[in-house]
Amino acid sequence: MSGVTLQKVVKRYGDAEVIHGVDLTVEDGEFCVFVGPSGCGKSTLLRMVAGLEETTGGAIRIGARDVTKADPSERGVAMVFQTYALYPHMTVAENMGFGLKMTGHPKAEIAAKVTEASRILKLDDYLARKPKALSGGQRQRVAIGRAIVRGPEVFLFDEPLSNLDAELRVEMRVEIARLHREIGATMIYVTHDQVEAMTLADKIVVLRKGRVEQVGKPLDLYHNPDNRFVAGFIGSPAMNFIAGTVEQGAVRAPGLSDVPVQTGVALPGSGAKLVVGLRPQHLALAAGATHRVEMTEALGGVSFIHLSAPGGEKLVVEAKEDPSVRLGDRVGVSYAADSALFFAADEAGRRIR
CATH class of the missing domain: 2.40.50.140 (Nucleic acid-binding proteins)
Structure with missing residues (x-):
């Protein structure tokens, strides 16, 4: 596993600058949550780490490697999206192992990694099912399992619980927290829900209009906010x-x-x-x-x-x-x-x- 370092990272679309010189360090094994209102730049910043958005200025490092210009496939990251993006004609096991199959991994290795991921996510009873036979929470676990199977250095989550109902959101928060404890991976998680941020994060990054307002542990931000925006956003x-x-x-x-x-x-x-x-x-x-x-x-x-x-x-x-x-x-x-x-x-x- 590896940490992530952003050094004066900038993103522009034409003349419009949407990320303004962000400096941030996510330590190896840390669970870091980007939180802020809609349009604050948190998903854009995550996609820049993933390589899905070009970095206009600054540098992004994963571990000791400068990945600023690297292709997404070369960065050692796996991303879990808001939409599950599962293949409807494939079983759970086939969906989880598809990425490794496409890169030519041996069948025995794929099967072993799918088995281990299903054990971690408690999906053993569902491996032969198609996505249509799963609940929303189970589908999201399959999407997370697909990421685990790849063995990435860094996991990236882009509002993965937004499509779930209130009860399932709570259940999946517990699952993701348990997953982090079990595999100890570096995770960066984007949400607009400050309750998710408070309950999951080792470190919270509060963003507004493409700038970092404050970085810290959840209760540090709650008890000791630097400004009125952070004080009003953290806490419900x-x-x-x-x-x-x-x-x-x-x-x-x-x-x-x-x-x-x-x-x-x-x-x-x-x-x-x-x-x-x-x-x-x-x-x-x-x-x-x-x-x-x-x-x-x-x-x-x-x-x-x-x-x-x-x-x-x-x-x-x-x-x-x-x-x-x-x-x-x-x-x-x-x-x-x-x-x-x-x-x-x-x-x-x-x-x-």
């Missing part, structure tokens, strides 16, 4: 953002109340605008009538209450039990002041530390 429901103003060394946020300053946070001067960030679990319903209940989501063990603040700002409050509030009720809000984060009010939204 998203972090609440409330406009505030610095007044005499404190923060005034009409959507809440006076927010005490965290120790060690260097605030800008009085009158400066900033944004206060609080996660739903750090807010609570309280006595008062300052906020209007817009909607409640009762999920059993937890409820999410959507509120409208006096200035029109939207807040989400997490409650562990049924809060017994209904649409149109008026409530107050309290908060854990030591959990508040502060961000610049401009578009970049850099964290104030």
Whole structure:
């Protein structure tokens, strides 16, 4: 197995630059997830690693090899796509071994590798079936098995669970995590679903508009985001953002109340605008009538209450039990002041530390 290194990687389509000088290192055996909204460049970056998109500038290395200009077949990668792309007239075993058959590998070697892949993916009972006789989750496992059989240095996954229903997505997340533990391969995984990113990744790369916003372990990004975009994207429901103003060394946020300053946070001067960030679990319903209940989501063990603040700002409050509030009720809000984060009010939204 090998790691992957991107050095100032650029992608242009004509005059339009869509990947802007990305530097990144994926360590050998690491599970790295590219995450971000639609159009952020995560699939384009993955396809550049695979060799399916030409690299306009910079360099891509897999292990010690510079593969920037190498053909996809020479890079030592295997890719699993959103669509299964299985041959309908072939059995599971034939689909999994087809790539090796086309490259002239002996039948005994192909059979041994298919058997090992089917054991890892628990497909032994399905090897003689055609794809039409499989569920969506089983088809995706066959597609992953086809990649395993090739014995690549790096596995690439491009939103492989998007076509599955909610229950199968959870099941396949567990399967992919188990697969990574068992074979210890370097894996790069693309998703727009931050829950998948949080549960699967050793390292998350948050992308926006073709640039890397932050790289780190899932909980590091959750607890210590560098900017407002990362803070809002990582975590479900998203972090609440409330406009505030610095007044005499404190923060005034009409959507809440006076927010005490965290120790060690260097605030800008009085009158400066900033944004206060609080996660739903750090807010609570309280006595008062300052906020209007817009909607409640009762999920059993937890409820999410959507509120409208006096200035029109939207807040989400997490409650562990049924809060017994209904649409149109008026409530107050309290908060854990030591959990508040502060961000610049401009578009970049850099964290104030």
